[in-house]
Amino acid sequence: MLEIVAASLIAAGTIFFVAGTVGLLRFPDIFCRLHALTKADGLGLALIALGVAILAATPGAVFRIAIIWFFVAVASATCSHLIARYARQSGARGQHD
Amino acid sequence: MRATSPMRLHASARVHSISSADSPDLPLRSSGQKVPALRTPAAPGRRRGLPRFLVSLLVLSVIWGALTDWRADALVFGVPAVLLGASVAFLLPQGYAWRLSPRGAAPFALWFAVQSVRGAIDVAMRAFAPRMPLRPGFRHYDLTLPMGAPRVMFINAITLLPGTLSAEIEGHTVIVHMLDTRIDLDPALDDLETQIRALFALPQNTEASA
Numbered sequence: 065m066l067e068i069v070a071a072s073l074i075a076a077g078t079i080f081f082v083a084g085t086v087g088l089l090r091f092p093d094i095f096c097r098l099h100a101l102t103k104a105d106g107l108g109l110a111l112i113a114l115g116v117a118i119l120a121a122t123p124g125a126v127f128r129i130a131i132i133w134f135f136v137a138v139a140s141a142t143c144s145h146l147i148a149r150y151a152r153q154s155g156a157r158g159q160h161d
Numbered sequence: 162m163r164a165t166s167p168m169r170l171h172a173s174a175r176v177h178s179i180s181s182a183d184s185p186d187l188p189l190r191s192s193g194q195k196v197p198a199l200r201t202p203a204a205p206g207r208r209r210g211l212p213r214f215l216v217s218l219l220v221l222s223v224i225w226g227a228l229t230d231w232r233a234d235a236l237v238f239g240v241p242a243v244l245l246g247a248s249v250a251f252l253l254p255q256g257y258a259w260r261l262s263p264r265g266a267a268p269f270a271l272w273f274a275v276q277s278v279r280g281a282i283d284v285a286m287r288a289f290a291p292r293m294p295l296r297p298g299f300r301h302y303d304l305t306l307p308m309g310a311p312r313v314m315f316i317n318a319i320t321l322l323p324g325t326l327s328a329e330i331e332g333h334t335v336i337v338h339m340l341d342t343r344i345d346l347d348p349a350l351d352d353l354e355t356q357i358r359a360l361f362a363l364p365q366n367t368e369a370s371a
Contacts, residue, residue, distance in 0.1 A: 083285030107281030148328035
């Protein structure tokens, strides 16, 4: 039973990773692409982490998975902000030139 | 001399407004006098060094222990790494003090989980939809949360809400990129601000922020 729940969560997570990649390819500009990568991939990772945590045997492994999820979530939001800021600043400079 | 200085400052400010190019040094001096008054309210809120070092030491030790399953032979690397990390936290410029409210944490986590799932489903639907309904654009939002952790958390969380992405900070305004500018930005971010005020045990802003 737990295996089925875990497999469903991992499968759903994979769908969100595919959605993020489709958004990355289809969306028109860098800002929209960042939406796809941060939000869809973020939930994809959370679902896969949850599924793997259900299968994991030890509390230590669950804690490690939680730490991985936490740092990836913080890093992805921060990186997308930095990329968007750089795109805005370099784009504004390009318009003046 | 001392008593007349406010009047002189006032007069120089008026001169400045009439002919700004003539005397650039006078307004600089008057703005330089304002700085200490602005800086003093932030000073009592700063954290002290030693407690911060001990907290970093404890947090890093627990993380290292959990990562290595408390194996004794891993301490060869763990003890120097934890000491180094805690020293870096000690040596870095001190941040602003903050505290979490245990009563605000659970509602925030639940609300945030629901919002990030909604955000991911929203962007996934848009990516898969054949006609791809996007109307991207930028909107501004005034930051009223205090500097430090509450503000950083707010700006990072914007990116995980449905359809919004924090793109740039200009002073006390955050520039938000939206996938669909037909949706109103303010209610969602006001909600987020209320949640973060509850999480950090800050007083709620009674007046609606513009």
